[in-house]
Amino acid sequence: MSNTNSLLTIKDLYASVEDKQIIKGLNLDIKPGEVHAIMGPNGAGKSTLGYVLSGRDGYSVDGGSVALAGQDLLEMETEDRARAGLFLAFQYPVEIPGVSNLEFLKASVDAQREARGEEAITSAEFLKEAKIACKQVDLPVSFLKRGVNEGFSGGEKKRNELMQMLLLKPKLCILDETDSGLDIDALQVVAEGVNSQRSADRSFIVVTHYQRLLDYIKPDFVHVLSDGKIVKSGDASLAHELEAQGYAWLQKAPAEDELEG
Amino acid sequence: MTEQIDKALAREYEAGFVSDVESETFLPGLDEDVIRRISGMKNEPEWMLEWRLSAFREWLEMEEPDWAHVDYPKIDFQSISYYSAPKSMKDKPKSLDEVDPELLRTYEKLGIPLIEQQMLAGIAVDAVFDSVSVVTTFRDKLEEAGVIFCPISEAIQKYPELVKKYLGSVVPKKDNYFAALNCAVFTDGSFVYIPKGTRCPMELSTYFRINEQNTGQFERTLIIADEGSHVSYLEGCTAPQRDENQLHAAVVELVALDDAEIKYSTVQNWYPGDEDGKGGIFNFVTKRGICHTNAKISWTQVETGSSVTWKYPSCILKGDNSVGEFYSVALTRGRQQADTGTKMIHLGKNTRSTIISKGISAGKSNNSYRGLVRMNPGAKGARNFTQCDSLLIGDQCGAHTFPYIESRNPSAIIEHEATTSKVSDEQMFLCRQRGLDPEKAVSMIVNGFCKEVFKELPMEFAVEAGKLLEISLEGSVG
Ligand SMILES: Nc1ncnc2c1ncn2[C@@H]1O[C@H](COP(=O)(O)OP(=O)(O)OP(=O)(O)O)[C@@H](O)[C@H]1O
Ligand SMILES: [Mg+2]
Numbered sequence: 001m002s003n004t005n006s007l008l009t010i011k012d013l014y015a016s017v018e019d020k021q022i023i024k025g026l027n028l029d030i031k032p033g034e035v036h037a038i039m040g041p042n043g044a045g046k047s048t049l050g051y052v053l054s055g056r057d058g059y060s061v062d063g064g065s066v067a068l069a070g071q072d073l074l075e076m077e078t079e080d081r082a083r084a085g086l087f088l089a090f091q092y093p094v095e096i097p098g099v100s101n102l103e104f105l106k107a108s109v110d111a112q113r114e115a116r117g118e119e120a121i122t123s124a125e126f127l128k129e130a131k132i133a134c135k136q137v138d139l140p141v142s143f144l145k146r147g148v149n150e151g152f153s154g155g156e157k158k159r160n161e162l163m164q165m166l167l168l169k170p171k172l173c174i175l176d177e178t179d180s181g182l183d184i185d186a187l188q189v190v191a192e193g194v195n196s197q198r199s200a201d202r203s204f205i206v207v208t209h210y211q212r213l214l215d216y217i218k219p220d221f222v223h224v225l226s227d228g229k230i231v232k233s234g235d236a237s238l239a240h241e242l243e244a245q246g247y248a249w250l251q252k253a254p255a256e257d258e259l260e261g
Numbered sequence: 262m263t264e265q266i267d268k269a270l271a272r273e274y275e276a277g278f279v280s281d282v283e284s285e286t287f288l289p290g291l292d293e294d295v296i297r298r299i300s301g302m303k304n305e306p307e308w309m310l311e312w313r314l315s316a317f318r319e320w321l322e323m324e325e326p327d328w329a330h331v332d333y334p335k336i337d338f339q340s341i342s343y344y345s346a347p348k349s350m351k352d353k354p355k356s357l358d359e360v361d362p363e364l365l366r367t368y369e370k371l372g373i374p375l376i377e378q379q380m381l382a383g384i385a386v387d388a389v390f391d392s393v394s395v396v397t398t399f400r401d402k403l404e405e406a407g408v409i410f411c412p413i414s415e416a417i418q419k420y421p422e423l424v425k426k427y428l429g430s431v432v433p434k435k436d437n438y439f440a441a442l443n444c445a446v447f448t449d450g451s452f453v454y455i456p457k458g459t460r461c462p463m464e465l466s467t468y469f470r471i472n473e474q475n476t477g478q479f480e481r482t483l484i485i486a487d488e489g490s491h492v493s494y495l496e497g498c499t500a501p502q503r504d505e506n507q508l509h510a511a512v513v514e515l516v517a518l519d520d521a522e523i524k525y526s527t528v529q530n531w532y533p534g535d536e537d538g539k540g541g542i543f544n545f546v547t548k549r550g551i552c553h554t555n556a557k558i559s560w561t562q563v564e565t566g567s568s569v570t571w572k573y574p575s576c577i578l579k580g581d582n583s584v585g586e587f588y589s590v591a592l593t594r595g596r597q598q599a600d601t602g603t604k605m606i607h608l609g610k611n612t613r614s615t616i617i618s619k620g621i622s623a624g625k626s627n628n629s630y631r632g633l634v635r636m637n638p639g640a641k642g643a644r645n646f647t648q649c650d651s652l653l654i655g656d657q658c659g660a661h662t663f664p665y666i667e668s669r670n671p672s673a674i675i676e677h678e679a680t681t682s683k684v685s686d687e688q689m690f691l692c693r694q695r696g697l698d699p700e701k702a703v704s705m706i707v708n709g710f711c712k713e714v715f716k717e718l719p720m721e722f723a724v725e726a727g728k729l730l731e732i733s734l735e736g737s738v739g
Contacts, residue, residue, distance in 0.1 A: 082696040094687040098709030108695035
């Protein structure tokens with residue numbers, strides 16, 4: 001059903017939430033190792049796409065297909081998609097009071113290892129890896145002991161998302177505005193986090209509003225998502241164009257056609 | 262999400278099996294004659310029988326309480342059998358090898374490998390199987406320290422002065438309907454005495470188990486910590502699956518004399534009934550402790566079982582500077598109903614109490630916290646802090662909070678905090694997106710919610726409690 005050498009193939013996807021159609025005929029093909037940036041106006045459906053791909057409850061697929069490494073993604077449970085290597089860094093990370101970051105992360109890593117038929121990681125080994133990950137995203141090690149996102153600042157939450165990505169080592173990382181609300185240093189941290197993880201068998205979808213992040217990350221492709229579909233794709237230079245001109249010129253064009261026709 | 266929760270909760274009760282130990286059981290019914298027979302079976306002295314009979318007469322005059330936020334069919338006290346004993350008790354076992362292997366297997370199925378785990382953990386176990394104590398270990402070591410830990414029936418024979426002095430001293434015979442009934446018909450339970458200045462060398466632990474059909478179980482526990490002594494007592498129980506409701510009305514009395522400390526921990530996992538609440542245990546317990554000068558009593562409980570729970574472990578802070586604590590996790594699911602909480606009665610100066618209550622409701626259950634903090638006129642400089650948190654799983658359950666505050670001393674300080682939260686779809690999604698299955702996700706979120714209470718439990722109990730919540734929540738995830 002998909003190009004055999006693609007990691008992710010989305011074909012003519014339609015999806016809705018609360019009976020409201022949000023994704024309206026979306027196509028996207030991502031090969032292993034590629035970084036795709038998705039930009040687009042507020043409310044275009046970027047976060048919705050991330051949720052639909054991860055299988056969040058309440059988001060229903062009305063048409064089309066999605067394959068992850070040849071597997072029918074839409075048939076899989078949320079947790080199975082994660083175990084198959086799909087990772088979503090949330091635009092608005094949620095708190096889980098009383099559950100320590102370390103406990104949460106180890107449980108996640110172990111669940112994924114178990115799905116692969118591997119033994120649970122030892123606590124000592126995991127702690128070592130987690131400490132390294134903390135350092136990479138520039139969070140104090142004490143954050144491992146704190147409740148998941150509990151009382152974290154906006155920027156700390158974003159770094160925490162990135163730390164989870166580092167430990168889970170997914171195949172497909174969807175970063176939903178991980179750069180929003182970050183100070184300049186943090187932006188670099190995120191960019192470095194992504195760049196350090198770039199490899200031939202890991203792909204990224206980076207949702208962002210700012211071309212600035214893309215200066216650091218240098219995507220292979222930039223797409224504009226508007227009103228539920230991709231209306232324009234290009235290389236990294238497209239981000240500069242968007243920064244200069246906004247999205248209006250992309251949205252208006254078809255509307256005028258319609259008027260004339 | 263609710264659907265998944267329900268599915269996970271629908272899992273069959275793990276401890277729902279009946280072990281086949283032959284039992285000698287009284288026919289159902291309750292009158293003075295039954296009480297005389299119970300007393301006779303136990304070879305009790307006359308004063309004990311008189312005590313029981315006077316309680317019974319009080320009970321006959323009393324009304325069953327109906328103020329709790331629970332709803333259950335009227336109990337027919339004449340349809341209950343008031344005594345049952347495993348047959349193999351006739352010749353008392355001298356060692357564990359002599360214990361009915363079926364009995365030991367029962368404990369093992371419950372994850373309580375009596376021999377391996379408890380002995381290795383250095384815990385003396387006074388196992389109450391139905392109404393008679395079957396196994397008592399580590400007696401010698403405790404004796405060396407001067408600690409008395411034995412069935413209360415034995416204490417009545419061997420230490421009548423202590424029993425006479427303290428039995429009913431904290432919970433008076435006519436304190437409440439179920440307590441009065443317990444006084445009349447209690448069959449066994451534990452007795453603990455820690456001598457002056459002694460630190461009990463090990464955690465004392467009792468596993469209760471209701472096993473006979475139609476048998477009301479009425480334990481009686483009395484713990485006396487003499488001046489400057491210290492003891493930690495663990496109570497845990499589960500019951501096999503049943504069709505008829507089983508009544509359980511225990512009374513626990515704690516006496517902490519000057520400078521003494523008692524830590525009483527409970528993990529309660531009785532059969533909660535089927536999906537419709539049929540067949541579960543009715544648990545109407547009276548637990549109360551009295552603190553003398555500088556003494557401390559700490560109640561920690563993890564309640565996951567029973568179909569109806571009515572339970573308020575309380576502290577009377579009589580002595581100056583005494584301390585009362587109550588840490589509670591109460592989980593209800595299916596059609597379980599729990600009305601639980603505590604009473605902190607501040608009488609002495611500078612007395613302090615802390616109440617941390619965590620209520621978790623899932624399915625169609627109802628979970629109520631009911632707490633009384635009373636500052637009497639003499640409670641100068643007394644303080645209470647109460648934190649009462651409710652967590653809802655799904656949208657068909659209920660959480661209720663009934664705090665009662667009575668302050669008759671203007672220098673006393675009472676603080677009360679309450680929150681209600683839900684296991685949110687966002688939290689579930691985050692967990693599942695990281696690869697956790699829904700059941701693991703819920704149990705982790707719930708465990709996090711309970712953390713402040715779990716850290717008060719003794720180590721081995723804390724692990725067990727976490728596991729218990731996990732098992733209890735299976736099927737409740739959606
Ligand atoms: N549960 C919901 N019920 C109704 N409408 C919803 C729901 N969730 C999302 N939407 C709508 O779907 C549209 C797309 O939302 P989405 O969050 O995907 O946008 P986005 O492209 O990520 O925007 P932003 O750049 O602001 O993050 C919005 O109009 C939003 O209001
Ligand atoms: Mg968004």
